[in-house]
Amino acid sequence: MVNSALAAAPDQRTTPDAAANPAVLTLSNVEVLYAEVILALKGMSMQVPEGGCVALLGANGAGKSTTLKAISGVIDSEDGRVSGGTITFDGRPIQGHDPATVVRGGLVHVMEGRRVLQHMTVEQNLIIGGHMFPSAQAMRRAMDSVYEAIPRLADLRKRTAGYLSGGEQQMLVIGRAIMAEPKLMLIDEPSLGLAPRMVEEVFSVLRHLREQGLSLLIVEQNTRVALEIADYGYVMESGRIVLEGQAQELRDNEDVREFYLGLDREGVRKSFREVKHYKRRKRWLG
Numbered sequence: 001m002v003n004s005a006l007a008a009a010p011d012q013r014t015t016p017d018a019a020a021n022p023a024v025l026t027l028s029n030v031e032v033l034y035a036e037v038i039l040a041l042k043g044m045s046m047q048v049p050e051g052g053c054v055a056l057l058g059a060n061g062a063g064k065s066t067t068l069k070a071i072s073g074v075i076d077s078e079d080g081r082v083s084g085g086t087i088t089f090d091g092r093p094i095q096g097h098d099p100a101t102v103v104r105g106g107l108v109h110v111m112e113g114r115r116v117l118q119h120m121t122v123e124q125n126l127i128i129g130g131h132m133f134p135s136a137q138a139m140r141r142a143m144d145s146v147y148e149a150i151p152r153l154a155d156l157r158k159r160t161a162g163y164l165s166g167g168e169q170q171m172l173v174i175g176r177a178i179m180a181e182p183k184l185m186l187i188d189e190p191s192l193g194l195a196p197r198m199v200e201e202v203f204s205v206l207r208h209l210r211e212q213g214l215s216l217l218i219v220e221q222n223t224r225v226a227l228e229i230a231d232y233g234y235v236m237e238s239g240r241i242v243l244e245g246q247a248q249e250l251r252d253n254e255d256v257r258e259f260y261l262g263l264d265r266e267g268v269r270k271s272f273r274e275v276k277h278y279k280r281r282k283r284w285l286g
């Protein structure tokens, strides 16, 4: 069982909350090559249980975004490819599939950077997300359920997307993604550059979607908020998982607290300089 301990070595790892739901997403020994020379993922294995929320953490350049891109298939457009291992979503292998097929299968990827269509209204942005619906009524129903899940978007529906605040744009890209009625959402750095109040609001939207049954894989630099919403977390370093465990265990883990949360043993926030010094030591990464 995972609950028992944080795993230190790949062969000792277990699945997140194995006693609960089966995995909706499984990565087994996945390798990714960029430009046929840069090995960015070096045997990446992880799972997201159905209806679960998993956080993928790690320093800059660890390979978190690459992992999401490999899963959704957009890696191809960045001169990268999955060169080894398997990615299984909803019981089927999806590695090498094109992004549109993956979305149709029920997996959406909200990329870093809030790519809204700047000159279009909120509603037009949502319509783009719902282009696959067979009828206008079906699309209208999906849009209404987006407005129900994210009421702020309903208030902003006629506004031009480019003039929305960062948090509102983040909610819009989440709304556009759920127009596809996904089973699993991959989301990259939803808190990036947002004021703390907006971060809370965006995460409460994600929490609500989760309660509605959406499975989530969240990449975050903001480890504190990520481990508050997630049940399980993985920590990456240099293209591999180096630590994993229940979110509560990771929150309580001294190394994670110091390395990522910048807190000392008494829970007092350390200075950035001290944390940087600690990062250099990297004692738990051996």
Ligand SMILES: Nc1ncnc2c1ncn2[C@@H]1O[C@H](COP(=O)(O)OP(=O)(O)OP(=O)(O)O)[C@@H](O)[C@H]1O
Binding pocket: 034, 035, 038, 040, 058, 059, 060, 061, 062, 063, 064, 065, 066, 067, 078, 079, 080
């Ligand atoms: N298109 C690309 N071509 C070549 N190398 C890339 C490409 N994208 C990423 N890399 C490299 O792959 C490695 C992993 O990068 P990735 O962006 O996945 O890390 P990350 O953990 O998401 O970091 P960040 O938080 O900075 O986005 C890095 O060494 C990076 O330089």
